[in-house]
Amino acid sequence: MVIIADGGSTKTSWCLITDSNTKVYFNTEGYNPYFSDTPTIIASLQKNLPENLRKEAVNEVNYYGAGCSVPEKIEVVAAAMRAVFTNANVYVGHDLLAAARALLGVDPGFAAILGTGANTCLYDGKNVTLNIDSLGYFLGDEGSGSHIGKRLVRDYMRGYLPEGMQKIFRDTYELTNEDIFDNLYNKPLPNRFLASFSKFLYENNNFSYSREVVKESFEAFFKNLVCHYPNYEQYSLNCVGSVGYNFRDVLEEVSAEHNMAFGKIIRSPIDDLVYYHSVLSPQTQI
Known part of the structure; x- marks a missing residue:
């Protein structure tokens, strides 16, 4: 049996x-x-x-x-996979390669990720050939959920959200400024915490502010x-990812x-990755 997995910072598909x-x-x-x-x-x-x-019946993990x-x-990651799938050959690669293979298959082109984080690359039909580092949520990740969430949370904490929107945010999350600081500086996965707020803009897109923040991030x-x-x-x-x-x-x-x-915009690459490994390039391992 073979496993194919795409792991983002928030969810793994x-x-x-x-064998059948x-x-x-x-x-x-x-x-x-x-x-x-x-x-x-x-x-x-x-x-x-x-x-x-x-x-124990899994013999390959991509x-x-x-x-x-x-x-x-x-x-x-590979050590964890080997410890769990004890009889498998384990291959671990970057999610950017997954995005390129899911979006472009065996054709060359440009691929991007816009989810919790952001990333971009040029792809030659098999491998990533050029990548400009997105620098993560501290320094970059422009266009990502964490980048959008950072702007939204900052405006909320300063009281800059439009009239009505400030109250909706407060009633939805019931977070004080101290709660937010605690999540950012004392708890694990602050990037995931920030990215979780991007859906608030999607659910409140009747405010012009929502589109403004997303557009500025893009x-x-x-x-x-x-x-x-x-x-x-x-x-x-x-592009692949929930934000895109x-x-x-x-x-x-x-x-x-x-x-x-x-071009092609998809929420998750897993179906196209399975197609890549099963049909387009069945012998390819990461």
Whole structure:
């Protein structure tokens, strides 16, 4: 049996392909090695994987994950996978490669992630050939849920939200400024905490403020990342992630303003990844 998984910072989507070619899908929380160590990932997998999953029968794991871009971080995740799937050959790669393969298959082009975090690349039909570092939620991640959430939370804490919206936010989350500081500085996964607020703008898009914040974040995404790729206008913008998908009308507007064609936009790459590994390039391992 073979497992293909796409792990973001918030959620991991899994597909188990059985020996009879049946596909079984399930989800767990996300595992970013910059925020979670090997024992933490092992404990989560043991708790959250389906009870009826015969882990010892899995002979191959292809895991694409956020933060899995350098050998030491790849090993954090790979060691956890080997400990749980004891008879499997484990391959761990970056979620950016997953995005490119899901969006473009075996064709070259431009691929992006706009979810909890952000990332971008050029892809040659098999591997990522150029990547401008998004720098994470502290320094960058423009266009991402954490970038959008940071602006929203900052405006709420300063009392800058439009009339009516401030009360809706307060009633929805019941957070004091002290609560927010505690989540950001004392609790794990502050990037996920910030990104969780992006859905508030989606659910309250009757306020012009909501579109304004999202558009400004996407404009920063282009200014600081997309526009720095050589001849970026020659490519179409292909994007995976909940933020890009939920706000795709705004993303398309900003893309057009930067003379970039609008391409494939999907919420999750898992179905297209399964197709890539099963049909387009069945012998490919990360």
